Amino acid sequence: MALTEDTPAWIVRRLLRAARSATLATSMQGQPFASLVTPASTPDLSLLLFLSDLSEHTRHLRSDPRCALLVSAPAPEANPQTAPRVTVTGLAEAVDDPALKARYLAVHPYASLYATFADFHLWRIKPLNALFVGGFARAVRLKSADLTPDAAAVAAIAAAEPDIIAHCNQDHPAALAAIAREQGDWRMVTADVDGCDLAVADRVMRIHWSAPVASAGEVRSELVRLARDAR
Numbered sequence: 001m002a003l004t005e006d007t008p009a010w011i012v013r014r015l016l017r018a019a020r021s022a023t024l025a026t027s028m029q030g031q032p033f034a035s036l037v038t039p040a041s042t043p044d045l046s047l048l049l050f051l052s053d054l055s056e057h058t059r060h061l062r063s064d065p066r067c068a069l070l071v072s073a074p075a076p077e078a079n080p081q082t083a084p085r086v087t088v089t090g091l092a093e094a095v096d097d098p099a100l101k102a103r104y105l106a107v108h109p110y111a112s113l114y115a116t117f118a119d120f121h122l123w124r125i126k127p128l129n130a131l132f133v134g135g136f137a138r139a140v141r142l143k144s145a146d147l148t149p150d151a152a153a154v155a156a157i158a159a160a161e162p163d164i165i166a167h168c169n170q171d172h173p174a175a176l177a178a179i180a181r182e183q184g185d186w187r188m189v190t191a192d193v194d195g196c197d198l199a200v201a202d203r204v205m206r207i208h209w210s211a212p213v214a215s216a217g218e219v220r221s222e223l224v225r226l227a228r229d230a231r
Helices: 008-018 056-063 098-107 109-113 151-171 173-180 216-229
Strands: 022-028 031-037 047-052 066-072 085-095 120-135 138-143 187-191 195-200 203-208
Touching (some): 008 120, 008 138, 008 203, 047 056, 098 187, 173 195, 173 203, 173 216
Antiparallel strands (some): 022 066, 085 120, 187 195, 195 203
């Protein structure tokens, strides 16, 4: 199924990719608990958390990996219930993967202050189900298969990502600033099937493609379009 601007699965993927904060729900012996966390996403749309072993939610996840994440966009009206939002459920697992840790730090550069602390570890949540609320009285249930990007496309973009980033940062810094619509030494720090992340100092901005891409050539076309539209 082709994803368009109004397709719930595409809206959810954009919400999750752009999320810089979320509410994590865990439980301990049947008692629910909610906390603020700062997620990032992997190329295949798994969600990454960088958690302290000393935190309450980490102790909960070690006991029971079942959890949920709530991500919300700004409300377009005074009523907060008009905000597009998604609750994702899944299983959390601790991972020791330098590449994933680097990806997390790319979108949360301030976390480098404690990235080497022995009591901080990376966790990954693979979405199993999701409930998307697009505003008041608009709700859609989605399964993992509805959200998961095409595996071949994910692999193709992941393989091309280092060259894409190096080329854009070395040869097209002015275009990146134009896409960001703000002056500064903007640089690309991630690229995936759904978009890319641009950073200047500790600020990171998510840039969405018009639709999921499957090749480096399609990434180039999206960047050209974005730069043209920014003029």
